[in-house]
Amino acid sequence: MNYEHKSVKTFVSNEELSQVFSEQIATRLRQAIQQRGRAYLVVSGGNTPKPLFEKLSRIDLDWAKVTILLADERWVLPDSSDSNDKLVKTLLLKNNAGKASYISLFTGHEKAANAALVLSSQLNALPTFDVVVLGMGDDGHTASLFPDCAELEQGLQGKEAVIATHPAKAPYARVSLTKSRLLNSRNLYFHFCGENKLKVFKEVESQGETTLPIGAFLQQQCVPTEVYYAA
Template sequence: MKIIDYPDRELMALSLADRLASELSETLRMQGHASLCLPGGTTPGPVFDTLSGVDLDWAKVAVFLNDERWVPEDNPRSNTALLRARFLRGPAAAARLIPLYAAAPTPEDRLDELTAGITPHLPISVLLLGMGADMHTASLFPGADRLAQALAPDAPALMALRADAAGEPRITLTARVLKAALRLHILITGADKRAAIERAASLPLEQAPVRAVLSHATIHWAE
């Protein structure tokens, strides 16, 4: 686990956006296509604002979320809606969005279809994750109903999970897919999350699911 400390959040957002853009550009040069996997929530918004304006061949980039709440885009808790508003605009509007939600009563109803959409874009070229103070990442929550399966080496690419802390049912990439990313970054802010991610390294995996990816990750932190 490598931690990069930044003097403030603004510099972190600018530096991280530049690094993600450089990694995408390198992948496009080498492979002709790339995949970019991004978190929901408000913390990465400033990164999205900068990255979306970078001059890349975005039409050759597939973009998808780490996870999604099982709600439609007109719901204020939709990560997809946030991604459209903060990232898929300007030059980045040309990127191809791979959905993690489709209208149905439960995520299980559309799981096979959504998995088929994601699979051609694996392994992930560039992955940005967040982490909660409870040490969850994506929707791998401590106490989730199928967490052990989602953390297993033979997990499917996508799973539906439910946890008290999650609110709605979730659909999430599993640990196997996350840690197979070619470039893996975690963005956190505040003293509580810094302490949590350092503590996670010594805790059992099901208590601290983020530990599944720590050995592969660069952590970006600012107070």
């Protein structure tokens, strides 16, 4: 597998990375607004993007023409400390970015599977994303597509926009955008930190073929992909 089309940018800290990365994302969003009148940004939750969200929230651009949504969500109440929805609302949807539109993945359904049906129809109606930012776990998962979940094949091969997943080794049922919906984007970015995740990335890179979910995204040749990594 030829990975020369994948650009890997390395930084000494997540803080430094976030400064550069926020400006890159803003450039892509401005281009989208200029060319199509509106921009669509997909972000991921967890601890890694916290400084990125803070910096991105202060970027000067026409946020009223930007729609933001998450790549996945744990099926918890929105006020839970484990909620990605809460994370985005607290750290990103403020300052200048407070003017952005936001599509929440939390529907209020009791079960993630019921929510996924509604969300899939809603997100299928959206146009091509302009920027998708994905994270990566030590186990090679991305979004909520885990190597040990029974729904992995559906998430990587199915045509639905959103599915429910139930990872065996991670808490909570989840909803996740699928590979097909995430790759319906003009730009794909991976953002991760730490030696363990870098090791997984290098293994996928060297193997070429892998069963890890992250590999399905890194091996694709359709969407321009850049990796932002900090030690």
